[in-house]
Amino acid sequence: MKKDSSRRSFLRKATLGSAALTSAPLVFASSYKEKLWLNRSYEPSLFLANDQINLALIGCGIQGIHDTQTALQVDGVKLVAVCDLYTGRLDRGKELWGDALFTTRDYRELLNRKDIDAVIIATPDHWHKKIVIDALKAGKHVYCEKPMVQKYEEGQDIIKAQKDSGKLCQIGSQGMSSLGNEKAKQLYAEGAIGDIVMLDFYNDRYSAEGAWQYPIPPDASAETVDFDTFLGNAPKVPYDNKRFFRWRNYRDYGTGVAGDLFVHAFSTLNYVISSNGPDRALATGGLRYWKDGRDVPDVSITLYDYPKTETHAAFNAAFRINFIAGSGGGGGFKLVGTEGEMEIGQNSVTLKRSKLGMVPGGYSMIAYTETTQQKIREEYAAKNLEPRSSSLTTGETKWEAPDDYKGGHYDHFYNFFQAIRGKGKIIEDPTFGLRAAGAALLANDSYYSKQPVNWDPDAMKLV
Template sequence: MKTASIAAGSIAGTKLHALASAPMEGARTISANDHIQLALIGAGGQGQGDTKTALEVPGVKLVAVSDCYEGRLEHSKELWGEDIFTTKRYEEILQRKDVDAVLIATPDHWHKQIAVDAMKAGKDVYCEKPMIHLYSDGPEFIETAKSTGQIIQIGSQRVSSKIYIKAKELLESGAIGQLNMITAYWDRNSSIGAWNYTVPLDASPETCDWPRFLGTAPKIPWNAEHFFQWRKWKAYGSGVAGDLFVHLFSGTHFITSSKGPTRAVASGALRYWKDGRDVPDVMLGIFDYPEGFNLNLRVNFVDGGEESEGFLFAGSEGTMEISWKGVSVHRSPREKGPGYTVNTFTEAMQARLLAQYDKKYPPQHTGQSYQNEEMYDVPPGYSDSYDHFANFFEAVRTRKPVVEDAVFGFRAAGAALLSNLSYERDAVVHWDPVAMKIVEKG
């Protein structure tokens, strides 16, 4: 919708809007024979949180859980009932005929194999971000989705958010003119936020399937920190780029309709958490987009304040800011005149320049007053995660395309992992966002 501020003449005031709070199609009445039977693979913090949200969508039932730690299987029964089937072997879940879809929330290095196995077993897949751990994961993800016809949605929920949908509409309508720069950050200042997750007191090779957890990772002796705090090591996770940058890439690509950057450079280091981890706790990245804008990203795990996130789109006619609560557009009239230094010339020259300027840019008056600020807020308690799951389950029922398929997921994760590649190489790296491939410059 083009508002008055978008068509701005003279500018004044602020206008507030409430984003629509209509329920998703997934919230419609569901018949008894239309229920979706869901299984969770990877029952850590993200997996349990995702499942609780997924089960809020009408017509969804959890029937099975897989995890490599016995304590989480036991807790799954505490949460969802003694009749829940539990196993350390996800293959047993894929063999079950009563499972329609799986939710994958394992460490990153397991995403591809489990998703591929699930699709080949006839299961639809919701896979947490980042979709890939290695660039070689992407093509197999995409090809398997295509060859099996299974639904796969990647779990960067922003592409289902009412906030991001509105931001996309505003940008396309010309609300801020020509986009030239996006600046985004996600900072934290807590130990848990820095991936120092709790290790249970009974952690041992007896309660944890260590060989299965390692999978394709280097074979090392039992290590409880690696098992429960896996994001701190690149053998299992993808660092701040895969954990947090990928959210910002997903949002950027959705709002701008871009397939991704062509050039990237990143810097960072282990500035504070020197606890054995091998991925940075501070990272900054700069990315060039073929559409004509730059993206600047930052993560700082010890920022001296509360957890915070910022997302600012700068255009030729204004700025658009996204927060957890909504989206706002700010516009200020560009200063006009012959230049800052005109008053350093003779009065005769000043008069000639001002006359010339007035002739070229005659004063305009429309008789109207427009808002310089538009704010769009979501209702209290709004959950984009709920909407993302509702979109997924609606696709499972209708077989219509999801909002974040494997191609979108590969492009978002592929762009994010450019940061790690640049950091490791200490060099600029290049990416073909259409072909989804690293471009090696000779």
């Protein structure tokens, strides 16, 4: 009833074209096309040295550096230490953030320091559970890169450790706190697309770098890389530069395209529609082009079933990744409903509402005589299946962030640090993180087992 009321409210506002609308577009004719602006305000603040949040980075690779550079844009945050298993990255840390930076190959040295308040964990996936739990037990707030876990069973241990520690843990799906997600959630709650029937998500890439063939430094060796520690609980193998610097290509350390990319889409989807996730997955795909020793597919297509809940109808989701897309690349995330669709990005949301054709046209009428056609038209006219009001709410509105918007990645860290200061709440806690990662991992289970897999999104476990 609440959802139906929201939908009626949205339609009424859209039809009236009131200037006081919250999300519904202004309507001046039978259809519309317009552009509106999103905005974000941040709390002004001035921090003294002893008010700063001291931050440490564990895993100074590609994403770790991007995370840290973004985190340091937030006022009142200072980086004091970096850990990595490759000495060249420790050198890079000092290049970026100063010679005074404390560096080490042993993350436990950072956790033992009393001057560190929070840590960013941007290690390979198979290390997430142990380091997150160790950090929480050491009294540190944690920002952990997605996916939160490499294996389903690891998630409950992290949830428990976070609750027991009393510290905060934010999972790092960068777009979660974005203006785009925020507006899409509001629009969906107001009934802008009616009942959801499908999600269409895709990510196409057409480069070696996009397919995780990252450059390997010329000084990489068993002396400059602590390979044994990198392996952790993974199977023991001889030193291998590719496994260390391109770990995403291997099941022993990563989670494939599902854990790297699907998890972003699940984070946004579950947030926007207030869902706990899907209950079934069926995956296919293969290794089509990047046959460089990797044991994960470079093309993946997975279909998910979402059950009916209080916040959404039963619907289907299609997730597609192609690392050898001859089109040149691109991506999209679109929610399709019974009354409209939303294309969602971190910086924008485009809402399209169309008129549902309920009256037969020339295609089917051709089979009847002219006299019969006239009778059919009269019968449909009497039913009034396409009232004028159905045309008044059709068209397109695009909400877009201004050029100076700091971005969803910044907002996610701002949210994290504000929560540490007691001025907000974490938007992606470990329970949310497990539901997003768990849904993504279903794709891997289905792909390798060559059969559908079932999941309990509430209990967060395989069925």
